[in-house]
Amino acid sequence: MDEEGRSIADIAARFATTETVVESRPALARLSPALLGLCRNKQMNYEQLAAFSRCGLVSVNFSSHVTCLSFLCEL
Structure with missing residues (x-):
């Protein structure tokens, strides 16, 4: 939706969530597939x-x- 030129506020309203959640999704998508797999499992x-x-x-x-x-x- 961001590619369509919609603002973060518009996207958040569309999915009934907060702007913070919308902003955090791309950061999660950039994590290693190994870490995403750990979460999935x-x-x-x-x-x-x-x-x-x-x-x-x-x-x-x-x-x-x-x-x-x-x-x-290890900590």
Whole structure:
């Protein structure tokens, strides 16, 4: 819908959600398929995945996502 030129507010209203939720979806989509698979298999919950997507240290390099997650699991 964003490609159609609709604003974030319009998209949020259309799907009865908040602008924050609409803004967060692209960040989730850019996460490593490995992390998305963990969430799909119930090894990581949505809140953890969302927090991971908001981490400013996570790059678009998928291998860095897995490295970061491995480090966090060791703590």
